[in-house]
Amino acid sequence: MSDQPMHQCDLCGHPEAESLIRLGTGRAMRSDRVVVAADLDKSRCCCCGLVRSTTLPDDTTLRSYYGDEYTVAASDYVFWTADGPLLRSEIFCSWLSEAMGVFRWEKAKRCLEVGAGAGALMEQFVRRFPHLTVEGVELGPEAKVARERGFTVRQSPVEEEPEGQFDIVYCIAVLEHVRSPSAFLAELRKRLRPGGLLYLSQPTQDVPSYDLFFVDHLYHFGTDHLRAYARKCGFRELGFVVGHRLMPNFSLHLWQAEDLADDFAWHGPPGRTDCAAAAQRISNDLHRLDETLADLQRRGRVVATFGLNEVFGLARAYSNLGTYPLCCGLSDDPAAGPAGLSFPVLRPEACSDHGVEDVLLTVNAIYYPQLIRRLTPLGVAVHPVLT
Numbered sequence: 001m002s003d004q005p006m007h008q009c010d011l012c013g014h015p016e017a018e019s020l021i022r023l024g025t026g027r028a029m030r031s032d033r034v035v036v037a038a039d040l041d042k043s044r045c046c047c048c049g050l051v052r053s054t055t056l057p058d059d060t061t062l063r064s065y066y067g068d069e070y071t072v073a074a075s076d077y078v079f080w081t082a083d084g085p086l087l088r089s090e091i092f093c094s095w096l097s098e099a100m101g102v103f104r105w106e107k108a109k110r111c112l113e114v115g116a117g118a119g120a121l122m123e124q125f126v127r128r129f130p131h132l133t134v135e136g137v138e139l140g141p142e143a144k145v146a147r148e149r150g151f152t153v154r155q156s157p158v159e160e161e162p163e164g165q166f167d168i169v170y171c172i173a174v175l176e177h178v179r180s181p182s183a184f185l186a187e188l189r190k191r192l193r194p195g196g197l198l199y200l201s202q203p204t205q206d207v208p209s210y211d212l213f214f215v216d217h218l219y220h221f222g223t224d225h226l227r228a229y230a231r232k233c234g235f236r237e238l239g240f241v242v243g244h245r246l247m248p249n250f251s252l253h254l255w256q257a258e259d260l261a262d263d264f265a266w267h268g269p270p271g272r273t274d275c276a277a278a279a280q281r282i283s284n285d286l287h288r289l290d291e292t293l294a295d296l297q298r299r300g301r302v303v304a305t306f307g308l309n310e311v312f313g314l315a316r317a318y319s320n321l322g323t324y325p326l327c328c329g330l331s332d333d334p335a336a337g338p339a340g341l342s343f344p345v346l347r348p349e350a351c352s353d354h355g356v357e358d359v360l361l362t363v364n365a366i367y368y369p370q371l372i373r374r375l376t377p378l379g380v381a382v383h384p385v386l387t
Ligand SMILES: [Zn+2]
Pocket: 009, 010, 011, 012, 013, 014, 045, 046, 047, 048, 049, 050
C-alpha cells in the first residue's frame, strides 16, 4: 500500500502527532463491516487532539474502500425500535429538519445533498417539503440508481457544482471519510448562497464510539474540533446536538456561511474526546478475547459465535478470531449473515445438534444479560467479548 505519510494536522496545522492505536493483524474493518487487507493505525494531533489515520490512503486505496461492494450508501438501514421498524433515512430527515427549527426548511428553496447515495434521504425530504428542490452529488455508482428513481443526482465531485446557489447543503456521514475536511468544508461553503445553511452529521467522539476502529474513517471529531472547523472554514455555528436516541454516537451540527476569518489558530488545550479511553477499552477486550481463544483451542473445545454484525467484524479484524476455526455462527436471522463466511450460520437453539460447547457473544454488551439467560440452559459456556 503506497500511503502517503501525513505531515501536519488538517485542522490546526501542527506537525506532530502521537500514536493512538496500531493494530498490525493485516486485517481491518471498514464502516460497512467488511474486513479488508490493511493495518489499523490512528494518531492524535499533539496540539488540537484531533484523531486521524496516521497515513492518508492514496487514490487507489481510497477507491478500494468504496468499490461496488461498499454497501452503506446503497441501501437504507432499518432500525428495529419499540415503535416498529424505522428507516435510517426517515430518522435523519426528522432529525435534520426538526432539531434546530423546521422553519429553516420551510423557507429554503434549493437544497443539495453531498454523498446522496441512491437518494433515500432525498426522497424523505422531497416528500416532507414538496416545495423544496433537492439535488444531490454522489461519487459512487449509486448515483445511477438514484437517477433511475427520478432524483437529480450527479456522479461528480462537489467542486463541479455551481457556486452560491443553495439555501441548504447537507452532508451525512461523509466528513470522516474525506482526506482534507478543511478543503472539503471550504468547497461546501462555496456552494451556499450568502447566509446559507450547512447541516453536518457524523460519528462524534464526545461519547464512546467503535468507529475509531473503522479503517475508512480517516478523522474522528469531537464537538470542540467541529466548532474550530466552522471558524476556520467560514461558518458561524448556529447549534449542535450530540447523540440521537437511536444513534447515540452521531452528532448534528448546523452552521451558517459567513465571511471567511482572516486567520485561524487553535487556542487552548486539546479538544476533548473519548478516543483514548475507547481505544484502550476495546484493545483490552480484544486482548482478553485472544487469551480466551487460546484457552479454548488448547482444551479442544467446539466454539460458536453469536452475532455476525459490527462487534463480530471488529473481533474478526483485530483479534485471532479472524483465523480461528469456529464450528458455526449463531443468529436469529441466519439468512442475513455477511457473505463469505467459512462456517454455517444456525439459529442458537440448533447449537446442541452441532456439539457446540462454548459460545462467544460478538454483539453489543447491552444484549448480554438476555443472551446469557437464553444460551446457558442449552448447556453451553458463554463468553462475552466486550466489557
Ligand atoms: Zn491539530
